[in-house]
Amino acid sequence: MYLELFLALALISLISLLGILTINISEKTLKKWIEALVAFAIGALIGDVFIHLLPEISQNGITPEISFSILGGIIIFFILEKVIQWKHCHHLDHKDTCHRFTYMSLFGDMMHNFIDGVILAGAFMAGPLIGFSTTIAVALHEIPQELGDYAVLIKGGFTKKRALIYNFFSSLTSFVGALLTLIFGTMIEGLTPLLMAFAAGSFLYIAGTDLFPELHKEFDLKQAIIQLIFILLGIGVMSLLLLIE
Ligand SMILES: [Zn+2]
Ligand SMILES: [Zn+2]
Numbered sequence: 328m329y330l331e332l333f334l335a336l337a338l339i340s341l342i343s344l345l346g347i348l349t350i351n352i353s354e355k356t357l358k359k360w361i362e363a364l365v366a367f368a369i370g371a372l373i374g375d376v377f378i379h380l381l382p383e384i385s386q387n388g389i390t391p392e393i394s395f396s397i398l399g400g401i402i403i404f405f406i407l408e409k410v411i412q413w414k415h416c417h418h419l420d421h422k423d424t425c426h427r428f429t430y431m432s433l434f435g436d437m438m439h440n441f442i443d444g445v446i447l448a449g450a451f452m453a454g455p456l457i458g459f460s461t462t463i464a465v466a467l468h469e470i471p472q473e474l475g476d477y478a479v480l481i482k483g484g485f486t487k488k489r490a491l492i493y494n495f496f497s498s499l500t501s502f503v504g505a506l507l508t509l510i511f512g513t514m515i516e517g518l519t520p521l522l523m524a525f526a527a528g529s530f531l532y533i534a535g536t537d538l539f540p541e542l543h544k545e546f547d548l549k550q551a552i553i554q555l556i557f558i559l560l561g562i563g564v565m566s567l568l569l570l571i572e
Pocket of ligand 1: 439440443465468469472
């Protein structure tokens with residue numbers, strides 16, 4: 328389990344370096360790929376929640392602790408999102424200028440990755456299959472997430488190299504989150520279903536508020552069909568994992 332978890336965390340951390348690829352790709356091509364990817368990530372996230380996490384969460388029935396953990400996942404990610412988008416506005420000369428607090432974004436990013444580490448460790452504690460399905464769900468949503476982090480740093484005035492390095496180091500907090508979870512997991516009994524409930528809440532939040540709206544920005548029938556196919560593909564991948572069980 329430790330090796331699998333380590334590999335999953337290493338994979339997620341490497342995704343933070345994907346910004347480097349965007350340098351040589353035209354914006355139009357990138358947009359198309361990201362849209363398909365976002366749709367695929369949505370399918371994987373909601374698929375993981377309802378196909379893999381839910382059975383684990385409901386093992387001993389839906390207790391109030393489970394309900395509050397799901398709600399906690401939603402609320403914590405709402406707060407993190409706010410931190411990442413933190414802006415500071417001046418009202419000068421009738422035109423508003425806003426500065427993002429770049430370091431605040433970086434802090435929010437670190438917390439996000441820390442929590443992803445907690446979720447992954449919890450998933451591997453629940454079992455190899457949940458660990459695997461959740462790694463896929465986290466990895467897929469991290470691709471648009473990390474490209475966004477990188478873009479925020481560039482907009483904040485970082486050079487490309489510096490943005491990549493900072494984004495990579497901020498992703499390493501996932502190892503800290505995973506380590507702490509492993510330590511506390513052995514001390515607190517029944518922590519795993521609560522962590523999976525928390526993961527379910529956060530995945531539903533991310534899919535519903537970050538990813539789905541990305542697909543509604545403009546309407547194009549061909550794109551809409553592609554989006555639908557990729558959402559179903561994401562759910563399909565999660566369903567296929569059931570066969571391994
Ligand atoms: Zn994440
Ligand atoms: Zn990041």
